[in-house]
Amino acid sequence: MSHASLPLLSPRPASPDEAPVLAVRGLRTDFEARTGTVHAVRDVTFDVRKGQRLAIVGESGSGKSALAMSLVGLVPPPGRVVGGSISLNGKELVGLDDNGMSQVRGRDIGLVFQDPMAALDPLRTIGSQFVETIRVHQDVSVRTARKMACELLAEVGVNDPARRIADYPHQYSGGMRQRVLIAMAIANDPAVVIADEPTTALDVTTQAQVLDLLAKICDERGNALIMITHNLGIVEELCDSVNVMYAGRFVESTSARSLFETPAHPYSQALLDCVIDPATTRRGAMPAIPGSPPDLSVDEPGCPFAPRCPIGRNEPRCATERPEPRTLSTGAVVRCHFASDITGGEA
Amino acid sequence: MSTAHEPLLKVEKLNKSYGRGMSTKNRVQILHDVSFELRRGQTLGLVGESGSGKSTTASCVMGLTGADSGLIEFDGVDLTKLKKAEMRRMRRRIQMVFQDPNGSLDPRFTVADLVEEPLIIHGASDSAERSRRVEEVLDRVGITVKQAQRYPFAFSGGQRQRIAIARALVLKPDLVVLDEPVSALDVSIQAQVLNLLSDLQDELGLTYLFIVHDLAVARLMSHDIAVMNGGRIVEAGTSTEVFENTSHPYTRALLDAVPGARRRAKALAAAGDGPSQEGL
Amino acid sequence: MLSTILKKLGVSVATIFGASLFAFILLRKVPGDPARAIAGDTATPETIAALRKSMGLDENILVQYGKYMESIFRGDFGFSYSTGTPVGTLLSQRLPATLELGLLSVIIAIGAAVLTAGMAVYSRRRWPDKALRISSSLAMGSPPFWIALLALMVLSIQFGIFPGPEGRLSPGVIKPPAVTGLFTIDSLLAGQWATFGNALWHLVLPAAVVALGPFAFLSRLYRNQLRGTLRETFVTVARSHGLRRFPVFNRHVAPHGLLSLLPAASLLFADLLAGSLLVEKVFGWPGVGSMTADAIIQKDFAVVQAVLLLAAILYVVVTLLADVLMAAADPRTRVGAR
Numbered sequence: 001m002s003h004a005s006l007p008l009l010s011p012r013p014a015s016p017d018e019a020p021v022l023a024v025r026g027l028r029t030d031f032e033a034r035t036g037t038v039h040a041v042r043d044v045t046f047d048v049r050k051g052q053r054l055a056i057v058g059e060s061g062s063g064k065s066a067l068a069m070s071l072v073g074l075v076p077p078p079g080r081v082v083g084g085s086i087s088l089n090g091k092e093l094v095g096l097d098d099n100g101m102s103q104v105r106g107r108d109i110g111l112v113f114q115d116p117m118a119a120l121d122p123l124r125t126i127g128s129q130f131v132e133t134i135r136v137h138q139d140v141s142v143r144t145a146r147k148m149a150c151e152l153l154a155e156v157g158v159n160d161p162a163r164r165i166a167d168y169p170h171q172y173s174g175g176m177r178q179r180v181l182i183a184m185a186i187a188n189d190p191a192v193v194i195a196d197e198p199t200t201a202l203d204v205t206t207q208a209q210v211l212d213l214l215a216k217i218c219d220e221r222g223n224a225l226i227m228i229t230h231n232l233g234i235v236e237e238l239c240d241s242v243n244v245m246y247a248g249r250f251v252e253s254t255s256a257r258s259l260f261e262t263p264a265h266p267y268s269q270a271l272l273d274c275v276i277d278p279a280t281t282r283r284g285a286m287p288a289i290p291g292s293p294p295d296l297s298v299d300e301p302g303c304p305f306a307p308r309c310p311i312g313r314n315e316p317r318c319a320t321e322r323p324e325p326r327t328l329s330t331g332a333v334v335r336c337h338f339a340s341d342i343t344g345g346e347a
Numbered sequence: 348m349s350t351a352h353e354p355l356l357k358v359e360k361l362n363k364s365y366g367r368g369m370s371t372k373n374r375v376q377i378l379h380d381v382s383f384e385l386r387r388g389q390t391l392g393l394v395g396e397s398g399s400g401k402s403t404t405a406s407c408v409m410g411l412t413g414a415d416s417g418l419i420e421f422d423g424v425d426l427t428k429l430k431k432a433e434m435r436r437m438r439r440r441i442q443m444v445f446q447d448p449n450g451s452l453d454p455r456f457t458v459a460d461l462v463e464e465p466l467i468i469h470g471a472s473d474s475a476e477r478s479r480r481v482e483e484v485l486d487r488v489g490i491t492v493k494q495a496q497r498y499p500f501a502f503s504g505g506q507r508q509r510i511a512i513a514r515a516l517v518l519k520p521d522l523v524v525l526d527e528p529v530s531a532l533d534v535s536i537q538a539q540v541l542n543l544l545s546d547l548q549d550e551l552g553l554t555y556l557f558i559v560h561d562l563a564v565a566r567l568m569s570h571d572i573a574v575m576n577g578g579r580i581v582e583a584g585t586s587t588e589v590f591e592n593t594s595h596p597y598t599r600a601l602l603d604a605v606p607g608a609r610r611r612a613k614a615l616a617a618a619g620d621g622p623s624q625e626g627l
Numbered sequence: 628m629l630s631t632i633l634k635k636l637g638v639s640v641a642t643i644f645g646a647s648l649f650a651f652i653l654l655r656k657v658p659g660d661p662a663r664a665i666a667g668d669t670a671t672p673e674t675i676a677a678l679r680k681s682m683g684l685d686e687n688i689l690v691q692y693g694k695y696m697e698s699i700f701r702g703d704f705g706f707s708y709s710t711g712t713p714v715g716t717l718l719s720q721r722l723p724a725t726l727e728l729g730l731l732s733v734i735i736a737i738g739a740a741v742l743t744a745g746m747a748v749y750s751r752r753r754w755p756d757k758a759l760r761i762s763s764s765l766a767m768g769s770p771p772f773w774i775a776l777l778a779l780m781v782l783s784i785q786f787g788i789f790p791g792p793e794g795r796l797s798p799g800v801i802k803p804p805a806v807t808g809l810f811t812i813d814s815l816l817a818g819q820w821a822t823f824g825n826a827l828w829h830l831v832l833p834a835a836v837v838a839l840g841p842f843a844f845l846s847r848l849y850r851n852q853l854r855g856t857l858r859e860t861f862v863t864v865a866r867s868h869g870l871r872r873f874p875v876f877n878r879h880v881a882p883h884g885l886l887s888l889l890p891a892a893s894l895l896f897a898d899l900l901a902g903s904l905l906v907e908k909v910f911g912w913p914g915v916g917s918m919t920a921d922a923i924i925q926k927d928f929a930v931v932q933a934v935l936l937l938a939a940i941l942y943v944v945v946t947l948l949a950d951v952l953m954a955a956a957d958p959r960t961r962v963g964a965r
Binding site: 072074076098099102103104105106107110111113115118119120121122123124125129132133136137167168170171181184185187188 | 859860861863864865866867868869870871872874878879882883886956957958959962
């Protein structure tokens with residue numbers, strides 16, 4: 001399916017000379033399992049600039065959620081960041097103790113999670129959880145915090161917030177809870193908001209509303225957004241740049257426009273083929289990627305996608321030599337021996 | 348044997364409500380006069396969001412939930428009137444595949460045992476014959492004899508769903524109710540399982556009642572579509588009719604809400620040559 | 628809501644009746660004849676037969692039960708032949724001592740369980756958790772009367788930290804004026820500090836021994852609940868908002884753990900009851916437990932019967948109370964969805 005004819009978001013990466021809000025270099029996160037060490041995040045490097053909307057696309061087990069948690073120092077044990085650097089406005093986060101990270105979480109980096117039904121404490125009112133979130137970082141009275149919370153709830157589309165703030169989570173629908181959680185994530189005006197599959201647990205119409213809300217928030221507040229998703233439709237709709245993640249690495253980093261028009265990595269191409277528009281497709285076979293994702297406890301010598309790749313399956317080089325990042329003329333950075341501007345055009 | 352195109356499953360004016368007590372005001376109507384027909388060898392996609400009643404409909408067809416009123420006719424027999432023993436015999440002809448393969452596969456049994464179990468329950472006494480059937484069906488879904496000696500946890504999500512499919516097909520059913528069979532799987536794996544289901548349908552002449560929230564998946568798999576909202580079927584027809592000449596505003600809203608598709612629609616409308624946006 | 632409450636009440640009443648009937652029949656079927664026991668070894672068969680008739684033992688067992696229940700409703704719990712006192716009087720004399728012991732045991736058990744399990748889970752090291760698991764296994768596996776004997780031998784007789792098995796007060800110490808019947812509280816009300824100290828000194832060791840079993844069981848329950856709650860998404864979300872570990876533990880994890888202890892209240896009660904029976908005997912504690920132990924040995928049916936009925940009623944009340952508290956504490960049952 002061709003995406004070339006589709007009008008896309010005007011890319012809005014800020015001028016490159018502006019210092020990035022978040023600069024990640026060579027980040028590595030391991031999980032020590034009994035069966036061996038799982039290398040969930042392997043040498044990930046990227047920048048996030050003010051106002052940028054960056055997508056990290058991958059399937060389950062690609063390491064995208066481990067990456068999100070690494071950025072805020074909340075990798076669940078037995079996982080931990082084992083190398084690399086995360087620089088937030090020049091401040092190094094890797095190696096910071098928990099108290100130091102606590103000051104960053106919520107204030108500089110806000111998080112929105114996948115399952116809104118499980119993300120709020122069922123025993124406490126929305127108001128009490130919201131006030132707590134504000135007062136962790138801002139020296140304001142409970143009264144003031146409550147007022148701020150009401151304003152934020154109104155901003156994300158909760159009707160009658162003065163009354164609804166006294167309700168418990170179970171009195172909210174899934175979509176409304178996700179709105180509340182978005183309001184909480186932006187309560188302390190973080191420079192970066194990370195949304196980890198924020199709409200996967202929601203119905204499609206609710207999903208659309210929540211995506212609209214996220215877009216509105218980013219426009220109005222000017223914060224950077226890191227959208228972690230498996231859904232390329234969301235990327236197309238919301239993001240200006242994309243990192244495609246496979247087996248713990250970014251295999252393609254590029255603008256959203258270039259990904260949809262000229263996907264360079266064979267995995268990106270295969271993922272795009274799986275995007276189906278129900279309005280135009282006919283009944284028939286679905287384009288599939290053969291095989292299954294690799295075992296992350298093995299650090300294979302070659303390209304991890306090679307066994308599933310239409311090119312790599314037959315190329316001995318792909319099995320033995322790990323592709324290093326290369327920059328193509330489109331500006332895309334790709335980890336593939338065979339990706340070129342020409343293969344991109346053929347997709 | 349009936350011919351193709353004759354409905355294998357006919358559901359008429361199915362009603363179902365939940366609630367305590369006899370008084371009507373405490374009862375919640377889950378299904379309102381749900382009617383549809385499913386032709387032999389074809390797939391009906393039952394589309395809707397959570398709470399639309401699509402899973403309750405499936406549950407009624409499976410005989411897991413009793414309906415308040417209405418008719419469920421399978422191969423000319425009204426299932427709602429069957430006695431327990433007759434229903435049990437009928438059940439081997441109607442099988443189900445669930446969303447979460449982990450929930451339906453008991454972790455204490457090997458895959459071969461799990462797939463053999465339905466045969467034992469339904470009284471296939473010849474053990475050699477059973478093994479042959481199990482081997483055949485597992486081979487068909489792409490699980491080797493050697494793999495089948497392992498336990499479910501040794502398999503990936505996609506493979507587990509294949510095992511669940513094998514378990515459903517081992518009894519050679521006519522109708523398979525697929526309840527969100529791929530929504531827990533990754534995109535690349537989804538395609539593998541969907542293609543397997545399509546191939547099996549073509550080869551074995553299976554009829555599918557496909558419960559699904561993903562419109563793209565519904566479109567790829569289904570001959571006919573019924574869109575459910577609030578316990579009612581709001582739009583029904585062939586896949587092409589429903590998706591290309593959408594008449595009901597709810598279906599339109601569903602289609603427009605698909606990320607990506609939605610933006611393209613907006614862009615096209617802005618460019619002035621897009622489809623009209625009535626119903627929004 | 629109302630129908631649920633009515634259903635629960637119905638089950639409660641049925642439980643009490645069932646328990647009393649079961650106990651009644653069981654006690655009538657144990658070997659040994661209470662009439663013979665009362666009449667003594669030298670009694671003639673005629674005397675015994677007459678006694679049986681006067682006690683109503685010759686009638687159909689269900690008739691006996693009916694008569695018994697009828698007298699219970701009149702407030703007459705029967706007559707204890709071994710002490711020569713009405714059972715009602717005995718109970719009112721003995722109950723405060725047991726209540727005092729039981730209450731302190733509950734406080735010790737819950738307090739110790741919540742503190743140790745909380746610390747074991749909050750600590751990210753492994754040894755506190757291991758230590759808790761081992762100690763609770765040991766506590767669960769040891770019979771309370773054996774622990775009672777051991778504690779007496781070592782802490783009272785060997786080291787003299789606690790008093791010997793001499794009851795609720797040292798000999799010569801005068802009882803505080805009776806208000807509640809609990810010596811510690813009565814002495815405080817009267818301002819008798821020395822008596823309070825003495826009563827507490829006598830109370831602590833038996834209470835700790837009785838608390839041991841419930842502590843083991845509660846600490847495990849609490850630990851498991853805490854560990855489960857720590858894995859919940861809302862805990863990670865609260866952390867992602869910048870809350871530190873302790874506030875999250877304190878406000879979002881511990882309350883879930885405490886809530887999970889409520890349904891265990893009835894089990895806890897049963898545990899306490901069983902534990903106090905022989906422990907009271909060992910410590911010479913003048914409570915219902917030691918009285919019951921004596922009554923069982925002497926086949927004093929009226930006493931055992933009354934205690935079993937009382938236990939059944941208390942058990943039901945505790946269970947109901949826990950249910951109500953549970954429903955009141957959890958907003959998901961207290962407040963309907965919008």
